[in-house]
Amino acid sequence: MAAKVGSARWLIISLLLLSAIPLTAGAYRLSELIRGAEVTPANARFFESPAPVVVHIVGAAVYVILGSFQFATRFRQRRPGWHRRVGRFLVGCGLLVGLSGVWMTLFYPVPAGSGGGLLLFAFRLVFGSAMVVSIVLGFNAIRQGTVAQHRAWMMRGYAIGLGAGTQVFTQMIGELIAGKPDEVSRALLMGAGWVINLAVAEWAIRHRSRKQQAFPNRTAI
Template structure:
């Protein structure tokens, strides 16, 4: 089993399994956050500070839960795309995970994320960032799908790297929050404005570096 879109040093599989271990750890943390919203409630965790939206926009809760419940699977299926299987069964798993990633992301996660971005805390700066993130998330995923349908495998891989880099913003946003609060102790709304952009722009920069290196 080989992580196909990242250049791994030839020292062996240890680096590959280290990446898997890191992902599993952060995925478990994200899963724990998701489980806070099981069972369905209108006043748990993050929703406690969104009661204005919950009360004034009946659709907010449905779209919020659509985003939460699908994004955790998008994260998993996206990560599975970076494994190269040599068997036919493995290739079927790859295709299955890819289709699930596309359907869940384009059908639920990205549209609901766009709506939530419009209602984000932190003022116009945060709203613009989260809405732009959702739009780019959808566009990069559509392009990845179009390229593989045309048989343009290298271009498909590049757009999948970009798409998954944006998927990982769910993790990196929270990491930046911890770092910024620990080092600088800014007001909560200032933190939100900063991490709204830091959560995904560095990810895209790293994605471009990976793509260029693999060319």
Template sequence: MPFALVALVLLPLFFGVLRLVELAGGPTLMPANPRLNASPVPVIVHIVSAVGYTVVGAFQFSAGLRRRRPGWHRAAGRVLVVLGLAVAFSALWLTLFYPRQPGTGALAYLFRLAFGSGMAAALVLGVTTIRRRDVARHRAWMIRAYALALGAATQVVTLGIGPALFGPSQLTHDLSLGAAWIINLTVAEHLIRRSAHRATVRVGS
């Protein structure tokens, strides 16, 4: 699973690194985005935090690694909570205080506020549940937070499929953005329920 998750985020991470190169004064390898260049710090925080959170976070879902290196899992988890909150809050900052991205409407704005806030809330709940030694709920909230962080990866697909099926429009673009987060949460809930079912079967047997 960890390597599959890393493979999933490679393309958006690649584009993020290209944007970092541009903001650092390197060549412009992506379409110009003046709204980001005018105030680059939140963008840099968002990209760097997302790289660390999605790549290192993928290995938190390795059951074998958790069993063999529980100390690493706990230490990495503390760092990942900080990185995840930085991803969520920088995303909210970009949504609230940057000019709206061309081609997007009010629906995309609401999606970004809702799912950015949802990621931050999931991380906080993940911390509070593990402090109560509730491992199952801790794992569930962390899966939901990670699923929301992978929104950009799934949007690579939905932003291609949506306009192809329904035609290019602002509404189609916004709905394609939201569909990515909804798909990820649906998969996350399936994994959470499947894990809970397996735990119940093991206890019953």
């Protein structure tokens, strides 16, 4: 019992730590908008149309912080009502994050020299759309009573939503190894963040499934 509680605690802490850097960057972006910072080519699009980026940042903060507690099995079992109520709220937050991300990709002008190009544009559209689809499928699954499918799709959606945290490390490692990335390299490093998160999520989904098949009377973490 103590080991399971400890594992759940470390899972939550790990997810929160992974999200810390992008959440800090998002908070700084919000502070720029609130205090009226100097408009530069890098942030002009946010001042011209602040609503999408504000929705994206606030929604992402709520989604990744509250969402981390949804994966702790013991926490869910002790507070099933909390899990359901917060889960419905997080569905809305996650959809806002994914849809606002797609909107910004399609309609925000890309500053010169920001890097990424068409490949990063495509990655953002694909993974943003995949996040929305995963959340919708997860919500529909729980309405139909298929808990395992619900959990799997919600894990995939959360993994994509947490991509910005992993991208900090993929870009850092990429620069340490190969120097400042060019347009294609930056896009690939960004894409790697999403792919790594999804790979970990898929491993966790299959690991849990195998564990439940081997020990059907036990509750996996």
